[in-house]
Amino acid sequence: xxxxxxxxxxxxxxxxxxxxxxxxxxxxxxxxxxxxxxxxxxxxxxxxxxxxxxxxxxxxxxxxxxxxxxxxxxxxxxxxxxxxxxxxxxxxxxxxxxxxxxxxxxxxxxxxxxxxxxxxxxxxxxxxxxxxxxxxxxxxxxxxxxxxxxxxxxxxxxxxxxxxxxxxxxxxxxxxxxxxxxxxxxxxxxxxxxxxxxxxxxxxxxxxxxxxxxxxxxxxxxxxxxx
Amino acid sequence: xxxxxxxxxxxxxxxxxxxxxxxxxxxxxxxxxxxxxxxxxxxxxxxxxxxxxxxxxxxxxxxxxxxxxxxxxxxxxxxxxxxxxxxxxxxxxxxxxxxxxxxxxxxxxxxxxxxxxxxxxxxxxxxxxxxxxxxxxxxxxxxxxxxxxxxxxxxxxxxxxxxxxxxxxxxxxxxxxxxxxxxxxxxxxxxxxxxxxxxxxxxxxxxxxxxxxxxxxxxxxxxxxxx
DNA sequence: CGGCACGTTGAAGGGCTTCAAGCTCTGTGG
DNA sequence: CCACAGAGCTTGAAGCCCTTCAACGTGCCG
Numbered sequence: 156x157x158x159x160x161x162x163x164x165x166x167x168x169x170x171x172x173x174x175x176x177x178x179x180x181x182x183x184x185x186x187x188x189x190x191x192x193x194x195x196x197x198x199x200x201x202x203x204x205x206x207x208x209x210x211x212x213x214x215x216x217x218x219x220x221x222x223x224x225x226x227x228x229x230x231x232x233x234x235x236x237x238x239x240x241x242x243x244x245x246x247x248x249x250x251x252x253x254x255x256x257x258x259x260x261x262x263x264x265x266x267x268x269x270x271x272x273x274x275x276x277x278x279x280x281x282x283x284x285x286x287x288x289x290x291x292x293x294x295x296x297x298x299x300x301x302x303x304x305x306x307x308x309x310x311x312x313x314x315x316x317x318x319x320x321x322x323x324x325x326x327x328x329x330x331x332x333x334x335x336x337x338x339x340x341x342x343x344x345x346x347x348x349x350x351x352x353x354x355x356x357x358x359x360x361x362x363x364x365x366x367x368x369x370x371x372x373x374x375x376x377x378x379x380x381x382x
Numbered sequence: 383x384x385x386x387x388x389x390x391x392x393x394x395x396x397x398x399x400x401x402x403x404x405x406x407x408x409x410x411x412x413x414x415x416x417x418x419x420x421x422x423x424x425x426x427x428x429x430x431x432x433x434x435x436x437x438x439x440x441x442x443x444x445x446x447x448x449x450x451x452x453x454x455x456x457x458x459x460x461x462x463x464x465x466x467x468x469x470x471x472x473x474x475x476x477x478x479x480x481x482x483x484x485x486x487x488x489x490x491x492x493x494x495x496x497x498x499x500x501x502x503x504x505x506x507x508x509x510x511x512x513x514x515x516x517x518x519x520x521x522x523x524x525x526x527x528x529x530x531x532x533x534x535x536x537x538x539x540x541x542x543x544x545x546x547x548x549x550x551x552x553x554x555x556x557x558x559x560x561x562x563x564x565x566x567x568x569x570x571x572x573x574x575x576x577x578x579x580x581x582x583x584x585x586x587x588x589x590x591x592x593x594x595x596x597x598x599x600x601x602x603x604x605x606x607x608x609x
Numbered sequence: 610c611g612g613c614a615c616g617t618t619g620a621a622g623g624g625c626t627t628c629a630a631g632c633t634c635t636g637t638g639g
Numbered sequence: 640c641c642a643c644a645g646a647g648c649t650t651g652a653a654g655c656c657c658t659t660c661a662a663c664g665t666g667c668c669g
Contacts, residue, residue: 528624528625529624529625570625570626571625571626571627573625573626573627574624574625574626591634592633592634592635
């Protein structure tokens with residue numbers, strides 16, 4: 156089976172024997188927008204690597220509010236690999252934001268990889284470290300910044316992670332994203348997001364539509380984010 | 383030189399040659415409350431492991447506000463080891479909260495450790511993973527919870543990490559901690575912390591004093607944290 | 610074309626910040 | 640030893656940012 160798993164940087168340096176073993180156990184799975192891959196609190200039995208499309212990690216609170224923990228998981232990035240090493244559970248629901256495909260293989264294989272090839276730890280460490288930095292950033296933002304700044308930052312993060320520039324200079328967020336989604340990423344409410352986007356549209360910073368955002372003036376958005 | 387470095391779990395399984403090399407390069411450094419070990423943005427030249435006392439990681443914003451990123455770094459925990467692998471800079475100021483001692487050795491040695499003994503990655507990965515979980519928790523709290531809840535959580539986290547129960551059932555936070563400090567950990571202002579602590583004291587949940595907090599009723603504090 | 614999810618807009622109000630002034634504790638030096 | 644300075648703490652008042660609730664648009668799909 157030729158799964159194209161070898162194209163993922165995470166697996167580039169793996170010795171052939173273990174790589175073949177993973178490849179043999181890997182399923183390529185097509186997922187659709189809205190689909191829930193794994194639920195919050197579920198044991199990590201299978202792990203995933205994005206091939207195309209994208210996902211997010213959402214944490215649900217007792218009183219029914221949702222918080223998006225990560226910026227979107229894009230192709231090449233792993234889901235659950237580190238937790239698999241600790242026999243842990245998913246800290247939130249893995250939800251598909253943009254239809255695509257993901258590689259899936261049993262969590263037990265992760266431990267086999269690092270046993271045979273401990274350098275694999277380095278890649279995982281790098282990945283987790285990046286997410287920690289990002290998390291720290293968000294803690295600072297949530298602690299000190301105003302809502303409008305935080306929405307601006309979320310928008311910019313999206314633009315740089317999944318945006319595709321079109322010929323007219325607009326950065327189009329090539330994804331369906333609702334006011335509610337942005338609110339969960341910024342620690343605010345959908346109403347406030349709606350009002351804020353409306354203001355920005357009036358000032359020609361962005362274009363908006365139903366579950367659609369286009370960034371016109373990234374610089375001014377950045378200046379809002381900075382205060 | 384007998385540095386007691388071997389007592390740190392992080393270094394338990396290290397092969398003798400590399401351990402000796404580290405031990406030889408390690409300095410035991412006494413630090414006092416208020417001392418700044420390394421500044422935000424400074425390259426990671428030296429790395430540290432707490433031996434006694436404790437530290438915190440504080441991020442400074444442009445407009446002069448401070449945010450405490452980690453709960454306190456307690457004995458046995460490392461500072462800068464992961465960043466040393468990426469030739470990075472300190473993401474915030476390392477500040478001593480309680481006088482004590484820390485081990486210090488050159489950042490370049492960290493790469494040597496993992497080259498010779500890649501399993502060391504596992505320990506680092508575990509450490510970073512714990513902090514990421516904690517960071518995600520705080521993001522959820524900051525996004526969805528009221529100030530009083532967040533102050534309650536900060537207080538409880540402190541109690542469980544550095545608290546020492548005394549005979550009368552009080553959990554004494556064996557550390558000097560100001561209203562301002564708690565505010566930085568909870569994403570609020572010192573005035574709000576002051577008012578909140580006063581309320582709790584009136585209701586016999588805690589005792590307070592200048593830079594001092596004692597927890598009387600951990601359960602009720604928990605119920606406030608939960609809403 | 611009707612239903613439904615998403616989005617807009619208004620009004621009310623509250624939680625928290627901000628500013629300000631005064632108080633208390635602690636360590637220090639005369 | 641005591642006064643004093645300074646850091647930490649308390650308390651009040653004003654007000655704003657944002658949430659919350661509610662009602663009504665609007666776009667999309669079967």
